[in-house]
Amino acid sequence: MKNIKRISAALLLVFALIVTALPFSTPASAATLVYSKESNSGTRHVVCTTLEGTSADDYYTGNYTYDKLDDLSGDALFNALQELMTETHTYLSKYDDCHYEADKVDCEENNGKVTLIYTSYQATMEQWNGWNREHVWPKSLGGGDDKDKTGGADMHHIRPSDKGVNSSRGNKKYGNSNSGKEKYGTDPAVGILGGTYNSTYFEPNDNVKGDVARICLYVYVRWNSEWGADDLTKVFESVEVLLEWCALDPVDTWEMGRNEVIGEIQGNRNVFIDYPELAWLMLGYDIPEGMTTPSGKASAGDPSCKHTSTEIRNKSDATCGKDGYSGDKYCKDCNAKLSTGIKMSATGQHDYDTWETVGDKQVSTCTVCGKAGERPAPECAHSETEITFAYDPTCGVEGYTGDTRCKECGTVITEGTPIPPTGDHKNTERRGAVAPTCRTDGTEGDLYCTDCGYRISLGTIILATGEHFLVEGEVISEPTKDKDGLRMDKCANCDHVEGVVLPKTGSDNTAVIIIIAVAAAVVLVAIVVTVIVVKRKKAK
Numbered sequence: 001m002k003n004i005k006r007i008s009a010a011l012l013l014v015f016a017l018i019v020t021a022l023p024f025s026t027p028a029s030a031a032t033l034v035y036s037k038e039s040n041s042g043t044r045h046v047v048c049t050t051l052e053g054t055s056a057d058d059y060y061t062g063n064y065t066y067d068k069l070d071d072l073s074g075d076a077l078f079n080a081l082q083e084l085m086t087e088t089h090t091y092l093s094k095y096d097d098c099h100y101e102a103d104k105v106d107c108e109e110n111n112g113k114v115t116l117i118y119t120s121y122q123a124t125m126e127q128w129n130g131w132n133r134e135h136v137w138p139k140s141l142g143g144g145d146d147k148d149k150t151g152g153a154d155m156h157h158i159r160p161s162d163k164g165v166n167s168s169r170g171n172k173k174y175g176n177s178n179s180g181k182e183k184y185g186t187d188p189a190v191g192i193l194g195g196t197y198n199s200t201y202f203e204p205n206d207n208v209k210g211d212v213a214r215i216c217l218y219v220y221v222r223w224n225s226e227w228g229a230d231d232l233t234k235v236f237e238s239v240e241v242l243l244e245w246c247a248l249d250p251v252d253t254w255e256m257g258r259n260e261v262i263g264e265i266q267g268n269r270n271v272f273i274d275y276p277e278l279a280w281l282m283l284g285y286d287i288p289e290g291m292t293t294p295s296g297k298a299s300a301g302d303p304s305c306k307h308t309s310t311e312i313r314n315k316s317d318a319t320c321g322k323d324g325y326s327g328d329k330y331c332k333d334c335n336a337k338l339s340t341g342i343k344m345s346a347t348g349q350h351d352y353d354t355w356e357t358v359g360d361k362q363v364s365t366c367t368v369c370g371k372a373g374e375r376p377a378p379e380c381a382h383s384e385t386e387i388t389f390a391y392d393p394t395c396g397v398e399g400y401t402g403d404t405r406c407k408e409c410g411t412v413i414t415e416g417t418p419i420p421p422t423g424d425h426k427n428t429e430r431r432g433a434v435a436p437t438c439r440t441d442g443t444e445g446d447l448y449c450t451d452c453g454y455r456i457s458l459g460t461i462i463l464a465t466g467e468h469f470l471v472e473g474e475v476i477s478e479p480t481k482d483k484d485g486l487r488m489d490k491c492a493n494c495d496h497v498e499g500v501v502l503p504k505t506g507s508d509n510t511a512v513i514i515i516i517a518v519a520a521a522v523v524l525v526a527i528v529v530t531v532i533v534v535k536r537k538k539a540k
Helices: 002-020 066-070 074-087 163-169 206-222 239-248 253-266 278-283 510-539
Strands: 131-135 158-162 181-184 193-197 201-203 310-313 328-331 337-339 356-358 361-365 372-376 385-388 403-406 412-414 428-431 446-449 455-457 470-477 485-491 497-502
Touching (some): 066 074, 074 206, 158 163, 206 239, 206 278
Antiparallel strands (some): 131 158, 193 201, 310 328, 385 403, 403 412, 428 446, 470 485
């Protein structure tokens, strides 16, 4: 009987193994990713739609469960999130950690490489001379340093970056560059587009915009005034643009994997990776309908919608040095995201413009990624030629007769020869001229050649004039009608002072009055005499 039971058990075990291998079992791709705490096991640009497999359940406990946080908004929510991320921040990282832990924190699928922000290029630790540590929130717009145990050394904040792209970003704010200048990676991310920029804003690729938005949200809440990160508009064109980017580029499993590894090292998590929707509540905005989040707490569109009208969003074409993206499928009616697109590898087909012949080959540069290319030069009879790069010599700079070049293929047939400098200073000017004063000598200025800068001769000294330039000064005493006044005028060029008499304003009027009185009497006498004479004539 025991043998029969053993045989039956064995048969049942074999049957169970066969059943689990049948096609109707759950596909491996549908299984929840269990994130490693030692090295990033996520995949770049694969949207994260669940918190299963993470340490989130153990992190958001007590007063910090999602249900309790979701009841808060504005400053109350800000304070709660700051308390959570600060109290659980048990290890304050050093700036060197952001370098030496990069192959664990910033790798992809445990591959031991370093994923560079902006280009998503997979570098090695040995390529450290080509990549560096990017302060996503620039130091000059925040705490001003990257000292250990500050926001400038927080591993949630610092991301490895291609040096060339990092340099072009500089300390520009994030924002819409309005089709600004494209910036491609240098070494090691040669020819990979890292974003566009103008004099004011740096705009990363669409598939990186969410990353930078969520990092800046973390720095703003965790460090705030403690590290000078007290205003989101210090680093973003506007809060609206930040939230727009956060929704445009959902959290991927790589971001979640990075959150998991840093959480193990530092103790705290970036809550805006686990719950991006909290950013809208904290900043006083409505959570967008249809936004995809790891928690699934945000609205997923209208459940009654049939999704009959759809469109592709976030699509980008692959170029010679840049991966493309097939685009995500959305419902136009309820805004629900129906499917996630796939990455399309770079074509490797370069767009070369003008070819220049150099010896037996032609060289050119790709107009898209800047890659240099070359090809064998075609045979040419060089029947039409021209002189190029000719320029005349000056007094101190040699000239060049110019190269004889084929107009058809661009080949240099005969190289030109240098022309010695003329030594003839035709164009001159006086520099350093100083006008003389009453006591100080002047100079007409030294004579210089304006073409080469050579000083031809010293300027002649102009002796002091000895004549003072008096400026009206202080009045010592005001003039009156009986007495002159006095004003002390001073030379504008030296200490010489001269007194100036101010004439009195009036004099004694007695004599004038006497003269007027005598004149009046004379006139009166003349009038009387005239009257008497007239009367006598009439009497006769």
